[in-house]
Structures are given as C-alpha cells and as structure tokens.
Amino acid sequence: MYSSLIITNNIHSWVLSLMPAAVTGITEMMMIAMIYLTVFAVLGLFLVLMERKVAAWFQLRIGPNRVGFFGMFQTIADALKLLSKELTGTDKADKFLYNLAPYFLIISSLMALAVFPFSENLQAFDINIGIFFLIAISSIGVIGVLLGGWSSNNKFALIGAMRSGVQTISYELSVGLSLLTMILLTGSLQLSEIIEVQKSGWLIVQGHIPAVIAFMIYMISGTAETNRAPFDMVEAESELGAGFHTEYSGMKFAYFFLAEFINMFIIAAIGTTVFFGGWLSPFGITESIPWLGVFWFLLKAFALVFLMMWFRWTFPRLRVDQLLTLEWKYLLPINLFNIVLMAIIVWLNFTIQF
Amino acid sequence: MGSEALIVFFLAGVILVAGANFISNLISHKSDNPQKREPYESGMPTIGPTWVQFKVGFYLFAILFLIFDVEIAFLVPWAVVYQEVGTVALVEIIIFLFILGLGLAYAWKKGALKWK
Numbered sequence: 001m002y003s004s005l006i007i008t009n010n011i012h013s014w015v016l017s018l019m020p021a022a023v024t025g026i027t028e029m030m031m032i033a034m035i036y037l038t039v040f041a042v043l044g045l046f047l048v049l050m051e052r053k054v055a056a057w058f059q060l061r062i063g064p065n066r067v068g069f070f071g072m073f074q075t076i077a078d079a080l081k082l083l084s085k086e087l088t089g090t091d092k093a094d095k096f097l098y099n100l101a102p103y104f105l106i107i108s109s110l111m112a113l114a115v116f117p118f119s120e121n122l123q124a125f126d127i128n129i130g131i132f133f134l135i136a137i138s139s140i141g142v143i144g145v146l147l148g149g150w151s152s153n154n155k156f157a158l159i160g161a162m163r164s165g166v167q168t169i170s171y172e173l174s175v176g177l178s179l180l181t182m183i184l185l186t187g188s189l190q191l192s193e194i195i196e197v198q199k200s201g202w203l204i205v206q207g208h209i210p211a212v213i214a215f216m217i218y219m220i221s222g223t224a225e226t227n228r229a230p231f232d233m234v235e236a237e238s239e240l241g242a243g244f245h246t247e248y249s250g251m252k253f254a255y256f257f258l259a260e261f262i263n264m265f266i267i268a269a270i271g272t273t274v275f276f277g278g279w280l281s282p283f284g285i286t287e288s289i290p291w292l293g294v295f296w297f298l299l300k301a302f303a304l305v306f307l308m309m310w311f312r313w314t315f316p317r318l319r320v321d322q323l324l325t326l327e328w329k330y331l332l333p334i335n336l337f338n339i340v341l342m343a344i345i346v347w348l349n350f351t352i353q354f
Numbered sequence: 355m356g357s358e359a360l361i362v363f364f365l366a367g368v369i370l371v372a373g374a375n376f377i378s379n380l381i382s383h384k385s386d387n388p389q390k391r392e393p394y395e396s397g398m399p400t401i402g403p404t405w406v407q408f409k410v411g412f413y414l415f416a417i418l419f420l421i422f423d424v425e426i427a428f429l430v431p432w433a434v435v436y437q438e439v440g441t442v443a444l445v446e447i448i449i450f451l452f453i454l455g456l457g458l459a460y461a462w463k464k465g466a467l468k469w470k
Contacts, residue, residue, distance in 0.1 A: 083378050083381070092392075106367045125359035132430055165412065176426040187433075336458075347440065
C-alpha cells in the first residue's frame, strides 16, 4: 500500500516473518485501523486546543496555559474529564435512536478520513470516485445530528436538529457544485489523480478566475456544512442552550464535539487536495524528499482550518432566513454560472499551466 | 488496501464509540434523582409534547434540495468526460443548466425560496 516508503516495507516483511501470509492482510488492516483511530483522536484534541488558542489570540487573551507546557495538555485533561463523567439522558428520549446518533457522526467522519492522500502513496484507500465518495459520506453525518436532536425529546434539541437539517442539505449543493467545477479541469474523481494533474500548477492557479470563485463558495459552504459560526444557529448558545446535543452528556457529548472538529479538518483537507495541490510542495522545492508531503499537506490544511476559525471571530451569526437567502439566491445561481464559465475556459484552453 | 478498507474503518468507528461508552460507564460516578431525568429546557418543566408536526418550510427546502442533488449526480459523469467529448458536452450543459436555471427562477418567483 505505502509502496514508496521504506519503513512500511520493513513493517510488511516483519509482519510476514511472524505469521502466515493469509493472516498478514488482516493484521495489517488492524494496524492501519489503529493508526487512523489514533490520528483521529489526536487530531480532534489538537484542533480543540488550536480553536481555543486562536480564539484567545483574536480576543487578546492568553488562552489555556495551565496544564502542561503552554497548556498543551489542556484538551487531554478535558477528554479525561469527559470520559469520567456520568452518561445521563432523559427518560422521555427514544433510547435506541439516542444512542445510535453518535455512531453515524463518528463513522462518517472516520470513513471520510480514510480516502485522503496524506502524502504520495500514504493513503488507506485510493477510491476511484474519491470526490463523489466524500460528498456522499459527508452528507451522512447530518443523519446523526437529526437523529440526536429528534430522539432527545427536547424542544431546543429538536429546533437545533431541524435547522441543522435544512442548513446542511442546502449548503451541500454548493459544496458539490464547487468541487464539480474543479473536476472539469482534472477529468477524474480519484484524489491521487487530481493531485497528479496539479503537478503542472495547483488547480486554483490552473483555473484562475472561476477556480477562485469556486474556492470562495467552497469555503463559505464548507463552513456552513460543519455548522460553525457564523452559520451556527444549530447550536446557538444564546437561543437554544446547546442545540441538538443539549441532552447528551459526558462521552456522548464528546463524540459530537470530536466529529464537529474532525469534519472541519475534512473540509479543509478536501479544499487542500482539490484547490491547493494536496501534498505537493510549492514549485516542487522538496520533490526529492517524499515524506515531507505530509508536512505540506498538514500545513495547507491547517491554514484553511485557521481561515475557518478566523471567520468565526469576524462575522456575526446569521438568521435562518438570511442563511437560506445566501445559499439559494446567491451561491447556487453563481455556482451554476461558474460551472458554465469554467466549461468555456477549459473548452478554449485558457487554463494556466506551467 | 482495496474496498475492504471501508469495512475496516466502519468497524473501527463502531469500536471507538462502543469502547469509549463502555469505559465511561465503568469509571464514571453515578447518582440519580428525578429532576436529572427530565429534559433540560432552561429549568422550565416541558409544556406539551415535543414530537409535533414541524414547520412546513423545512419540507419545501428538502424537496428543492432533492431536485438539485439529483442534478449534481447527473453532472458528475459529465464533468469527468468533459475534456474528451469537447464541444458537444459544452452545448449540452448550457442547455441543461438553462433549463435548471428556469426551474430555480420558477421556484424563486413562486416564493418557495422565501422563509416564512
């Protein structure tokens, strides 16, 4: 799987020497699952810390600085605290759906994480319909939110879940269409091939004007799809308590929290892969050192995550009607027009390639 | 790894949630009283049923979403083969998007995009 990296070859031969060939595949799969679960948890903890540090920075505060070195272990302490809290719930809730909801969120974000090429060949599953798969899997998460909100039998949760439903399905259109605009340039949905195309210039440069428009639409609708401020009516603290996860406590609340932050990273990672060349280094400066791809990928992805955090402290929260107006009367028509524009540019060969 | 990766990741997600729930149940402090088991609505007792017929506006947007989502499913194969097919694909998509634009304009004119 990770054919170009020497370390994985060593691991493969080491596993082969320990057990028969038939069991090797299963063992390696379990190892990969463990690695991804660790990455998943560490990423979630790191993003929460980053959010708090960035928020503090924007508000001229220091932020968490007590636990560990510069507050580095603050989120780990928080996670342990959440783990040791009691799992309460209401008697009135629909118990089965109430417990089922976190599974939808966690599984959908974990499966989405599986298809990203973090570096050359460093990818768990190089699916040939990558972008389509990501659009599909990211819309499953909303089922978890709807189930959680509805089954809680709480009015705040119900309103939050309904708002989340209408918001996520609306903005999913824009995410899909803006990614589709970029597919015109690549002619492939496979993420590794999309990056291959970008060796002659990142797509945002190749597609110039329509690509920049598509990127702006993508970032707006991506922020809305992850239910983040300024599109966070789903869990508007001043209106709805905690929104759809009002009735969840302890670890069950942590799943929603974790999934929200991982989804944010996923949106940034899709943006990195499709618009900014994934693990490719700018101007190919580190092409001879393949493992630096991970560094470039994470650098770009975290830059986009930072952009989303920046949005949060810049814009005031929208009302539901403003939100729907923005999507259906502005972003969607612009997007449809943008696709035609991109089609014409590709047809005329007006793309910029190095 | 091939498509079995998805099954592996699915199981990993199930194990993560179920395992953490199990550990949490094991080590958490437990106490119980009747107030704790009521829905939290800022300290007020719940008035009336929660599972009621919800606002119809949400339903309207769900239908509109369905139309445009199917349209994306149509556009994906077109986008993949666009560079090979060329001029015919361009003309076809302009016609296709024009009709869709008419549909959106109709919904707009009828006030379906207005939040009431």
